[in-house]
Amino acid sequence: MNRLLPSDDNRPVLVLGPNPTPNGGMHLGHIAGPYLAGDVYARYQRARGRNVIFTSETDDSQTYVVASAGRAGITPEQLCKESTAKIQGALSAIGISIDGFGPFDQTYRATVLQYFSALHAAGVFRLKTVRLPYLERTGEFMVEGLIEGDCPVCLTSSRGGLCETCCHPNNFDQLLNPHSTINPNDELTYREATIMVLPLEEYRERLTTYHEKLKEHRRPHVRQMIAELLSRPLQDVPITFPLTWGIDAQFPEVPGQVLNAWLELIPAGMFTTSYAAAKLGRDTFPGELWRKAADNTGNLRIVHFLGFDNAYYFCLPHIAMLMAHGDKYVWPESIINNEFYELESSKFSTSKGHVLTPEELLEEVPRDVARLYLALTAPEYQRSTFSRAGLDAMAAERLVGPWNQLAGILAKAMANAGADSSRLPVSDAGRQRVALMLERFDLGYEMPTFNLNRSADTVLIQIDRLRRQATTLDGQGLDEQPEAWGDLFCEVKALLALASPLLIDLAAAAREAGVFDDSPEAGTLVAGAFDTAEVTPFAPPLLAADVAAG
Numbered sequence: 001m002n003r004l005l006p007s008d009d010n011r012p013v014l015v016l017g018p019n020p021t022p023n024g025g026m027h028l029g030h031i032a033g034p035y036l037a038g039d040v041y042a043r044y045q046r047a048r049g050r051n052v053i054f055t056s057e058t059d060d061s062q063t064y065v066v067a068s069a070g071r072a073g074i075t076p077e078q079l080c081k082e083s084t085a086k087i088q089g090a091l092s093a094i095g096i097s098i099d100g101f102g103p104f105d106q107t108y109r110a111t112v113l114q115y116f117s118a119l120h121a122a123g124v125f126r127l128k129t130v131r132l133p134y135l136e137r138t139g140e141f142m143v144e145g146l147i148e149g150d151c152p153v154c155l156t157s158s159r160g161g162l163c164e165t166c167c168h169p170n171n172f173d174q175l176l177n178p179h180s181t182i183n184p185n186d187e188l189t190y191r192e193a194t195i196m197v198l199p200l201e202e203y204r205e206r207l208t209t210y211h212e213k214l215k216e217h218r219r220p221h222v223r224q225m226i227a228e229l230l231s232r233p234l235q236d237v238p239i240t241f242p243l244t245w246g247i248d249a250q251f252p253e254v255p256g257q258v259l260n261a262w263l264e265l266i267p268a269g270m271f272t273t274s275y276a277a278a279k280l281g282r283d284t285f286p287g288e289l290w291r292k293a294a295d296n297t298g299n300l301r302i303v304h305f306l307g308f309d310n311a312y313y314f315c316l317p318h319i320a321m322l323m324a325h326g327d328k329y330v331w332p333e334s335i336i337n338n339e340f341y342e343l344e345s346s347k348f349s350t351s352k353g354h355v356l357t358p359e360e361l362l363e364e365v366p367r368d369v370a371r372l373y374l375a376l377t378a379p380e381y382q383r384s385t386f387s388r389a390g391l392d393a394m395a396a397e398r399l400v401g402p403w404n405q406l407a408g409i410l411a412k413a414m415a416n417a418g419a420d421s422s423r424l425p426v427s428d429a430g431r432q433r434v435a436l437m438l439e440r441f442d443l444g445y446e447m448p449t450f451n452l453n454r455s456a457d458t459v460l461i462q463i464d465r466l467r468r469q470a471t472t473l474d475g476q477g478l479d480e481q482p483e484a485w486g487d488l489f490c491e492v493k494a495l496l497a498l499a500s501p502l503l504i505d506l507a508a509a510a511r512e513a514g515v516f517d518d519s520p521e522a523g524t525l526v527a528g529a530f531d532t533a534e535v536t537p538f539a540p541p542l543l544a545a546d547v548a549a550g
Contacts, residue, residue, distance in 0.1 A: 056272060088101060093358045100279045127194055151175075155176075207316060376457060425482055
């Protein structure tokens with residue numbers, strides 16, 4: 001028996017996490033969506049033996065930085081520096097395995113400008129005179145994160161440029177009842193400004209074809225949003241703004257204007273990919289990275305994880321700009337969104353103190369328990385909530401308790417066997433069950449059926465199944481039921497590997513304890529790793545019930 005896992009696409013994999021805005025730290029609402037999903041997916045791809053890069057960086061050009069700094073009474077530069085450190089600390093604490101978190105430096109800016117300049121030189125952008133909100137007191141145009149009002153599509157409260165609720169743009173003067181986010185009492189007027197725009201409507205046919213071809217790689221909410229937007233004329237997308245914060249566009253037609261920060265994120269991904277590859281010494285990663293091979297050989301499989309509130313830009317303007325570059329670049333294949341994650345059924349709110357950070361949770365809960373629960377309750381298709389009572393119940397009843405009972409039975413059997421403990425036979429039925437486990441997990445970990453909730457639940461289901469299997473053997477010696485014990489040890493070993501993208505500390509403890517030492521491939525998920533006729537008994541590591549116990 002030497003079957004491959006169901007998905008055998010071995011192209012190099014580029015995993016893009018969202019670029020966090022450095023206007024504060026991170027809470028569990030941020031982690032439970034795209035960052036944990038990107039981490040689990042990247043870890044699984046690595047375990048499958050694929051060439052993987054997982055990357056991100058902060059989005060310093062956003063006007064949200066200016067607004068938050070203004071409210072805090074500090075400079076945007078200071079806020080970016082402090083927030084970037086907090087963001088990196090939170091990602092590291094919860095075990096997000098980003099290969100290279102790119103710096104916002106001159107090389108980044110040059111990469112972004114090169115990307116935009118090529119399109120400008122090709123005549124892709126157009127000049128357009130628009131009306132923009134204007135603050136007479138300071139002489140500033142108010143756009144994006146500097147302004148708030150009501151969405152002209154769904155009527156909910158929205159910042160400028162894009163509504164987080166319905167994901168429809170509200171460009172220029174479309175926001176209803178606008179006010180400043182720094183000082184709501186400031187009086188706003190409107191002034192005309194001539195800016196550069198991308199005529200998105202010109203890309204309608206190509207965008208429709210692209211999304212239709214990859215519709216299985218889009219979740220229902222994003223498919224609905226794309227269909228809504230394509231059912232009406234597509235709005236021109238602002239490429240530049242008359243602002244002082246951001247990257248100078250350097251276009252002679254609009255002197256002094258900066259690039260729309262939202263549209264930096266694809267060239268930002270190109271920069272961070274190169275940065276991560278260089279940091280890792282990945283000469284084997286495609287040399288030109290995002291550049292498309294003429295025959296498609298070796299092209300990247302690009303997977304983008306993001307919140308629904310960012311999906312408009314990544315599904316329409318960003319793809320249109322890649323299309324405008326011709327056949328130069330590979331386009332994202334999977335765009336996987338998540339919804340909002342709440343804290344005890346209420347929205348996370350920094351201003352109201354209704355926030356829980358990864359670091360705060362990890363002071364009380366072991367990291368594997370936190371990661372498994374966040375995956376189990378991740379807001380993949382609808383809003384979901386973090387519940388501390390729910391976490392504690394899951395840990396006691398479905399994760400820590402059952403796993404430690406299973407591990408204890410295996411350790412006791414080994415101890416009772418003593419020096420007589422030797423390799424045990426694995427039956428055909430046992431190997432078939434392992435193959436079924438591999439298939440089942442692959443459905444949850446791989447595209448286009450990737451699903452954190454299902455993957456986490458599958459871990460818990462398999463722990464309980466193997467615990468029940470172990471209790472039937474408890475008290476019987478390894479020499480009395482060698483094949484039954486061999487099957488059990490083989491399946492537990494496979495589960496440790498299959499759960500490793502989620503239970504990262506348990507997997508590390510298993511490797512350190514030598515659980516996978518009997519095979520150079522064991523502990524990974526490459527083909528044949530668990531296709532074995534014999535297995536060496538082992539004592540699985542325990543899961544800590546709390547931080548003190550760990």
